[in-house]
Amino acid sequence: MTAPDPAAVIDLLGVLAYGELSAFDRMAHDARMAPSLGLRAALAEKAELEMSHYRRLAGRLRELGIAPEQAMQPFVAAVETFHARTEPSTWGEALVKAYVGDGLAADFYREVATFVDAPTQALVNEALADSGNAEFAIREVGALIRSDQTAASRLSLWGRRLVGEAISQAQHVAAERDALTLLIVGGAGDLNGISALLERLTDKHVARMDAIGLSS
Amino acid sequence: MTAPDPAAVIDLLGVLAYGELSAFDRMAHDARMAPSLGLRAALAEKAELEMSHYRRLAGRLRELGIAPEQAMQPFVAAVETFHARTEPSTWGEALVKAYVGDGLAADFYREVATFVDAPTQALVNEALADSGNAEFAIREVGALIRSDQTAASRLSLWGRRLVGEAISQAQHVAAERDALTLLIVGGAGDLNGISALLERLTDKHVARMDAIGLSS
Numbered sequence: 333m334t335a336p337d338p339a340a341v342i343d344l345l346g347v348l349a350y351g352e353l354s355a356f357d358r359m360a361h362d363a364r365m366a367p368s369l370g371l372r373a374a375l376a377e378k379a380e381l382e383m384s385h386y387r388r389l390a391g392r393l394r395e396l397g398i399a400p401e402q403a404m405q406p407f408v409a410a411v412e413t414f415h416a417r418t419e420p421s422t423w424g425e426a427l428v429k430a431y432v433g434d435g436l437a438a439d440f441y442r443e444v445a446t447f448v449d450a451p452t453q454a455l456v457n458e459a460l461a462d463s464g465n466a467e468f469a470i471r472e473v474g475a476l477i478r479s480d481q482t483a484a485s486r487l488s489l490w491g492r493r494l495v496g497e498a499i500s501q502a503q504h505v506a507a508e509r510d511a512l513t514l515l516i517v518g519g520a521g522d523l524n525g526i527s528a529l530l531e532r533l534t535d536k537h538v539a540r541m542d543a544i545g546l547s548s
Numbered sequence: 549m550t551a552p553d554p555a556a557v558i559d560l561l562g563v564l565a566y567g568e569l570s571a572f573d574r575m576a577h578d579a580r581m582a583p584s585l586g587l588r589a590a591l592a593e594k595a596e597l598e599m600s601h602y603r604r605l606a607g608r609l610r611e612l613g614i615a616p617e618q619a620m621q622p623f624v625a626a627v628e629t630f631h632a633r634t635e636p637s638t639w640g641e642a643l644v645k646a647y648v649g650d651g652l653a654a655d656f657y658r659e660v661a662t663f664v665d666a667p668t669q670a671l672v673n674e675a676l677a678d679s680g681n682a683e684f685a686i687r688e689v690g691a692l693i694r695s696d697q698t699a700a701s702r703l704s705l706w707g708r709r710l711v712g713e714a715i716s717q718a719q720h721v722a723a724e725r726d727a728l729t730l731l732i733v734g735g736a737g738d739l740n741g742i743s744a745l746l747e748r749l750t751d752k753h754v755a756r757m758d759a760i761g762l763s764s
Binding site for chain 1 (some may be wrong): 566569572573576577579580584585586588589592593595596599600602603606615616617620621624
């Protein structure tokens with residue numbers, strides 16, 4: 333494998349860093365919808381974790397000689413559009429967004445990280461380490477579904493909307509960031525490789541929705 | 549010194565824990581007003597730190613056999629009223645609030661912590677450890693004042709409002725939480741002790757405002 337384009341590595345770290353920074357304050361905000369102080373603290377602690385991931389990614393960008401601000405800037409609009417279109421209006425939506433959004437992003441970044449240098453790959457995997465998020469979502473979404481018969485279908489629909497908006501914004505980014513797109517296409521090898529990657533992402537999303545009792 | 553009333557210790561940890569939890573999401577929200585991604589990340593990192601303090605305080609409450617939710621509940625209304633009445637509308641106000649609010653709260657809690665058992669005192673002091681907040685505020689408020697002649701007087705006024713609202717909410721809490729109030733009055737010794745405590749808090753607030761170029 334040839335050395336990855338440094339611009340693509342910076343793009344990858346930049347979009348990931350801004351994703352963490354914005355997930356942080358969105359999730360901190362959404363935590364206030366929690367039905368109890370204990371659940372509010374639990375989602376706030378998840379938000380806190382995004383920030384510790386952010387710090388590591390920003391540190392790596394500085395090591396590479398790039399200001400994190402500069403690396404993140406090209407991705408602000410797409411990420412903010414995603415959040416604006418998927419603003420949760422209930423605690424259930426906030427929970428599903430934290431779980432599905434984090435899961436999708438993590439799967440995608442882990443795939444792309446295999447196309448870059450080993451230190452960057454290690455850092456991305458570390459930054460994305462799961463942190464008890466799954467059990468929390470499974471338990472709390474489970475409780476919501478059991479107490480409200482219509483919640484499952486509403487939240488399943490919400491999960492599809494989250495994925496649709498994520499794909500839509502990812503397409504915008506792909507259209508604008510040539511180096512990053514070439515990294516992914518080159519890493520996947522060819523069109524078959526790209527389809528296989530998308531299939532793996534979809535399979536994992538379906539498994540994730542199943543795990544919390546929702547259909548995808 | 550006689551052993552402190554356990555109810556007062558739980559109240560102290562409870563109000564401090566809810567203060568940290570609410571400072572966390574308020575600051576995370578305010579960070580979005582930052583004029584650059586770098587400053588937004590800097591305030592977000594301060595918010596993150598409040599959450600790590602929260603976790604330690606919640607842990608101590610659990611050690612004492614109390615659910616953090618239960619210990620925090622009596623203080624939600626006062627803290628939320630404080631925040632609702634001091635919602636920053638500019639980046640400068642957000643900066644001054646983070647700096648003055650944290651500083652005032654830290655000074656107060658450090659004073660009260662000397663009245664309780666050594667492990668609780670150590671934990672409170674640790675949870676309140678300064679974290680480069682001062683330098684950040686001095687640098688950024690300084691920059692605002694230099695670039696806008698009227699900013700200093702507006703932000704000085706804002707500082708006074710923050711203190712006024714904090715005192716007002718502290719009085720509500722004092723009127724409602726007998727054990728905590730007795731702890732403070734008992735710890736200070738007598739009325740002279742209380743005046744001396746208030747004078748120390750005021751002196752430190754004045755010094756803090758001076759340090760960022762604002763009048764108090």
